[in-house]
Amino acid sequence: MDWLIGADRRDAGMERIYAAAAASAAAHGLDRLNIDEIAASVGCSRATVYRHVGGKQELRDGVLARAIARVGRQIADAVAGHAGPERIAVAVLSAVRVVRADPVASGLVRAGASVDFDSPRLARAAGELSGTADPLLAAWIVRVVLSLLCWPLPDEKAEELVVRRYVAAVAGLRDHQ
Structure with missing residues (x-):
């Protein structure tokens, strides 16, 4: 541990790089990450980015994994x-x-x-978070979430009404069969 920053220097460097990459991904999209832009943002060389996190694919995977973990923790809570x-x-x-x-x-x-939204891992995570062991229901839940994200209803109240009236009700009926 580095006495000056209160953390492992390598870990702190990686986190700064991933934070800059996440900001870039939020602004330009994950597929348009640019190593030179990220290095300049962090104040390091391109070689330092490669040394700490690897190439563009590893950087992309790391940003994606961190976003998925962050979202998953919040839903679990x-x-x-x-x-x-x-x-x-x-x-x-x-x-x-x-x-x-x-x-x-x-x-x-x-x-x-x-992103493979049809991934079995995503459906398993949806099943765990929603409390269902039915893989077909879990895959449907993923599609419901994606539908609301891509084609939102007029407001949150309308979305809640639809989810409670149709999604939760159908899932509840399924449990009683």
């Missing part, structure tokens, strides 16, 4: 203590709210970035 259809409603509504508020995550959706 929101659904804690909820179960059944209420948990599904809270998971969907908080996912929409959190993604909209996160500059990197919202940028991915806006840009239609090359």
